Amino acid sequence: MENVLKGLKPELVFKYFEEISQIPRGSGNEKAISNYLKSFGENLGLETIQDDALNIIIRKPATKGYENCPGVILQGHMDMVCEKNKDTNHNFVTDPIKLRVQDDMIYATGTTLGADNGIAVAMGLAVLASNDLEHPSLEVLITTDEEAGMSGAMALDGSNLKGEYIINLDSEEEGYLLVSCAGGVTAWTELNAEFTNYDSNKQGLLVEIKGLLGGHSGIDIIKQRANSNRLMGRLLNLLCVDYDLAKIQGGSKNNAIPRECEAIIVVNKDDVDKTKDCINQILNIFKHEFSTSDPDITIECSETNIDKVFTKETKNNVITLLNLIPNGIQTMSMDINGLVESSTNLGVVHTTENLVTFECAVRSSVKTLKEDITNKMDLLAANLGGKFRLESDYPAWEYAKGSKLEEICVETYEKLTGKKPIIMAIHAGLECGLLLDKIPHAQAISLGPDMFEVHTPNEHLSISSTKRTWDYLVAILKGMNQY
Structure with missing residues (x-):
């Protein structure tokens, strides 16, 4: 591994993002990345489930003072869209993504970057590996095949998940909280x-x-x-x-x-x-x-x-x-x-x-x-x-107006930034609709850092926005015992 992202903050997030970028993970080719995630959880001594669809669930107990808070599911998908320029010599089945940094942005070289949704995976792993975060009981859920049809989420056994709040990390605009999306x-x-x-x-x-x-x-x-x-x-x-x-x-x-x-x-x-x-x-x-x-x-x-x-x-x-x-x-x-x-x-x-x-x-x-x-x-x-x-x-993800999770996320954002986040729906498919069908007692929201030109070889991710989004996620988890 070249350690192209070494020194960028948050360090653990970018460390794991670079690690998973070395593992080919196009939709339908997720066995290697799923096994990596399974080993990651087990090596931390955490309860880890890998199902037949290669979805991964890793559980981390609540820290002291958060035992009675509703459990949180941090969710993203492990697969990526594999697009490249016609003159780029790259085999998505065998080759790692070649990362490069330009100013505040991380790019790949002639291919899609995989920040959609590798950054969610990296944040989930960073939460699991960190010893200094305060949080309720956590379930990090990383699904397969989201980009090619959501078959991983469709095959998921909802009874394996106990959390009441789903924080989906598959959004691409900082300062926006997604509360609804299209079906497809x-x-x-x-x-x-x-x-x-x-x-x-x-x-x-x-x-x-x-x-x-x-x-x-x-x-x-x-x-x-x-x-x-x-x-x-x-x-x-x-x-x-x-x-x-x-x-x-x-x-x-x-x-x-x-x-x-x-x-x-x-x-x-x-x-x-x-x-x-x-x-x-x-x-x-x-x-x-x-x-x-x-x-x-x-x-x-x-x-x-x-x-x-x-x-x-x-x-x-x-x-x-x-x-x-x-x-x-x-x-x-x-x-x-x-x-x-x-x-x-x-x-x-x-x-x-x-x-x-x-x-x-x-x-x-x-x-x-x-x-x-x-x-x-x-x-x-x-x-x-x-x-x-x-x-x-x-299915579409229908808006649940006035949810407790929305209140927590809005108030936390205001405390951090002094501004209100924008509550919005998007015309894209997120797994929240499917997950809520399987976990009917749960509430969901989606957030993420600034990404640009996703699903194209010019896909790029803002470093500074990733840092702010990480700080926001950490603050949301820390503030859960106040509600």
Whole structure:
């Protein structure tokens, strides 16, 4: 380990953050990090549970004077979104995250940082390892697979948790207390891919849309950034030459707004220059539309070879779905100013030997709106002869106004800063809704330090905000015996 973060404060938090950054922990690849956490708890002599879903629960008894306080569950998730720049040589299954510090920020190098939600894991471990903190009985709960569908939280046995207050550490803005979030579901559409041969006198062209900012498909959807998969659909619909389509590939995670997409088309050799001119005209349209949100958008076109192309029907079905499937903000809340109520993100498009698949993250704070969006997708798939299915459906977290935990967190923040925190709901999926279904006697709140550009290779974490958030968490725990 390089000890890049050595000397940063709080020392224990950054020590453990750097340690877990050495362990690959993409969603679905959590065995190693789960075993590390299990050993961590056991080495401290603390009761530790690792369940079949690899979730970890580590219990720490209350300190003196806090034995009669309600128990606290500190909660986060161990998995991270694995995104990298196309020119970055990094294997998320085997390679550690390469950390770097720039001014007040911690970055990775060409990849996602994993502060979402590694910083929660690091804070939980620091609380467990510290001998000088005052606190009620604690349960540090670290779940698996949050980023890819929350299957860890879904599989959790709620009877293993005794705490009454859940402090979720999966938020990304200091000074905000989250009290509600959207529910969500992963929507899959599959279209049959039929291929045919093409005239050898024609030329294959690789068309690549690049330079988009991307972002978190929930939190950043309100920024209305360009979606590379959607733009490729528009480009294919706008092309001014006759062409065949051979392949389309874009995005890697449904919960990240896709930054890149590529398609292979085949045109008459005499039309190559005309095709490139047309693509440049389309690029100018995109640059104009997204000059503020995605100023560095670019489209590259280069010659390539291909063996076969889609049939005309497959090509038309793919283009139709790319252009008509619901994407982006669907409705805004009429009750909370500026809050997205429902949205979709066409995160992944993938071509295989016999299928073209489209993977969307659907979010909504209103269950019936979520159902309306997925019904539209189902109708579209059926009309194109495709198949549609839903996975990883999780509930919204409804606001429990005036909870005791909210009162504690608000008053503690005011004492520390002299300011009131902002109470808000977010259009992103947190595990609180699922946890509260399993622990109905509990109350929940979510907080965290400033993070930026999560789910992208430009993800970065504020060092000073992490210190202030740690001090705030310590103060919340210390103040529990006053209520």
